[in-house]
Amino acid sequence: MIFATIAEKVRAGVRITEPEALALFEHPDLLALGELAQFVNERRNGKRVFFNVNRHINHTNICVNRCRFCAFFRKAGEPGAYLMTLDEVRARAEEAVKEGATEIHVVGGLHPELPFEFYLELLSTIKAVSPALHVKAFTAVEIEYLANLSGLGIPATLEKLKEAGLGSLPGGGAEIFAPEIRNQLCPEKISGAAWLSIMEKVHQAGLKSNATMLYGHLESVADRVDHMRQLRELQDRTGGFQVFIPLAFQPEHSQLKIAGSGTSGVDDLRTLAVARIYLDNFANVKAYWVMLGEKIAQVSLSFGVNDLDGTVVEERIGHEAGADTPQTMSRDSIITMIRKAGRIPVERDTLYRELRVY
Numbered sequence: 360m361i362f363a364t365i366a367e368k369v370r371a372g373v374r375i376t377e378p379e380a381l382a383l384f385e386h387p388d389l390l391a392l393g394e395l396a397q398f399v400n401e402r403r404n405g406k407r408v409f410f411n412v413n414r415h416i417n418h419t420n421i422c423v424n425r426c427r428f429c430a431f432f433r434k435a436g437e438p439g440a441y442l443m444t445l446d447e448v449r450a451r452a453e454e455a456v457k458e459g460a461t462e463i464h465v466v467g468g469l470h471p472e473l474p475f476e477f478y479l480e481l482l483s484t485i486k487a488v489s490p491a492l493h494v495k496a497f498t499a500v501e502i503e504y505l506a507n508l509s510g511l512g513i514p515a516t517l518e519k520l521k522e523a524g525l526g527s528l529p530g531g532g533a534e535i536f537a538p539e540i541r542n543q544l545c546p547e548k549i550s551g552a553a554w555l556s557i558m559e560k561v562h563q564a565g566l567k568s569n570a571t572m573l574y575g576h577l578e579s580v581a582d583r584v585d586h587m588r589q590l591r592e593l594q595d596r597t598g599g600f601q602v603f604i605p606l607a608f609q610p611e612h613s614q615l616k617i618a619g620s621g622t623s624g625v626d627d628l629r630t631l632a633v634a635r636i637y638l639d640n641f642a643n644v645k646a647y648w649v650m651l652g653e654k655i656a657q658v659s660l661s662f663g664v665n666d667l668d669g670t671v672v673e674e675r676i677g678h679e680a681g682a683d684t685p686q687t688m689s690r691d692s693i694i695t696m697i698r699k700a701g702r703i704p705v706e707r708d709t710l711y712r713e714l715r716v717y
Contacts, residue, residue, distance in 0.1 A: 362386050366395050369636055377584050380637040384580045389625060396632035396663030403642065404665040407716070408702040410693045411709065413462035413669040414455035418443045418481065422468030423547070435471070442470065445484045452488040459690070462669070462709045465496035466531055475508040475516075479523040486524035493526040493709040499557040499568075500532035503549050513557060517564040527709055528561055530569030530604055536589055537582040544576065551586075555593055562599025567710060570600045570641075574630055575608035575622035583630065587637055594640045601711055602643035602666055605630050607650045624655045628662045635663025643711065648688065653696065660700040667693060 365379045375383075386392055419442040421435050434440065443451075452463055463485050478497075485494050497505065497520070506516040517525075534544055536551030549557075561568050572586050587603075594600050607622040622630075635644045645666040648656035656667055670688055690706075694717050697704040704717040 362388070362391065366391075369395055369399060374639055375637060377588055380584045380587070380633055381581060383633045383636060384584070384629060389629060392629060392632045393662040396635040397661055399635050399639075400644070400663045400665050406702050407665065407705045408660055408697045408700075409643065409666040409705050409707045409711065410690075410697070411462055411669040411707050412458065412460045412690055413464055413709075414451065414458070414460045415464045415466075416443070416448055416451050416485075418448060418465060418467040419470050419473075420468050421470045423471050442473075445480060448481060449484050449488060452485045452492065456489050456492065458670070460492070460670070461714070462493045462495055464529060465494060466498060466501070466529055469501065469504045475505060475519075478505055479519060482520060482524035494524050495527045495529055495709050496520075496525055498529055498532035499554045499561070500549055502528070502557055502561070503553065513560050514564060517561065517566065521564070521566070525566070527566055527601075528558075528568035530571040530600075530602075533571045533586070533590075534573045535576075535578045535582055536586045537578060540576075540578050540582055544573075551589070555589060558599070559593060559597060562597035567599055567601050569602050569604055569645075570594075571604045571606050573606045573608055575626065576610075584633075584637070587634060591638055591640060594638075598640075600641060602645045603634055603638050603641045604645040604647050604668075605634060606647060609650060624658075627651055627655050628659060631659050631664055632662045653688075657696050657700050660697065660702050667697065669693070 361379075361382050365375055365382060368375055368379075383392060421440050421442060455463060465481065465485070482494055482496065485492060502513060502516065505520070506513045509516045509519065511519065532548065533551070533554055534548070535541055536554070538550065541548070541551055558568055558570075570590050572583065572590075574583055590600065590603065605627075607627055610621045631644060631646060634641075638644070643666045644664050645668055646656040646659040646664045647668050649668070651659070656664075660667075670690060670693065694704040698717075705713055706715045706717070708714055
């Protein structure tokens with residue numbers, strides 16, 4: 360039996376191949392797959408599940424790109440278009456500090472009129488509220504845009520951003536690397552190869568980052584495995600990725616209308632489990648409860664997941680697309696969710712250093 364052979368390799372600590380990852384996606388026994396993924400996770404992480412106290416600041420939804428899957432972007436002057444002032448950013452950072460946040464997560468549109476200096480001021484404004492706040496900001500797509508604005512190239516742009524307070528990068532903008540699918544999803548966005556190249560430069564600059572994959576739209580299972588293969592290869596070279604985050608496509612308000620698109624709970628759990636088994640050089644796999652929903656995220660803790668993200672607060676991108684989860688979750692709610700799954704809640708900082716075990 361193919362599954363038994365793969366499971367034997369996995370339990371022996373041997374890396375599996377792309378065809379074997381595809382076979383896991385096709386294996387009919389979801390619970391057996393989950394059990395294998397959880398074995399891998401517990402061998403590395405025990406029964407501990409990470410979360411952090413964080414706040415999202417999506418500073419603008421005005422964007423030059425027109426990604427078909429995105430319900431967040433607006434043109435300047437369109438109803439709902441906005442740009443936060445630095446005073447508004449400061450106020451949100453101050454609220455976050457009062458709530459015990461250790462991280463500010465900053466992602467926004469590619470605004471056609473903002474100068475590079477605005478982004479430096481954005482970072483320094485947040486850091487001025489509290490030097491202890493870690494600023495995780497700007498996807499690889501934004502970094503490429505900022506490098507063009509600055510005219511300095513990516514390495515020098517990263518240095519300027521670091522000096523202003525940038526601490527690490529989120530993993531957004533990866534979507535799916537397969538060119539023929541990416542060209543239908545987001546033809547104006549940088550290529551998958553460019554995303555990987557920028558992340559390699561980010562890691563070379565001494566910054567950690569996350570890695571994502573958007574699934575449940577036009578892609579095939581083979582496209583998902585190929586996406587993970589390329590992440591695994593880059594991680595072999597740099598070790599700079601902290602966590603893998605599969606993002607479930609939210610079709611409700613998207614311009615990308617595909618019959619039957621979106622994900623099921625089974626698909627979500629299977630994708631997380633295969634990721635945990637295949638991405639053997641990633642320490643962490645995250646279930647992003649904002650897009651998965653709280654119950655699937657909780658169940659995923661038996662399918663190889665060891666991170667639930669955080670308290671979030673005022674996330675706009677997934678909710679604009681149709682996510683019907685709350686916009687925030689309290690520390691106590693996350694702790695209860697983890698405990699009821701039979702796991703040990705561990706509050707972490709952005710760089711996965713333990714702050715408190717509950």
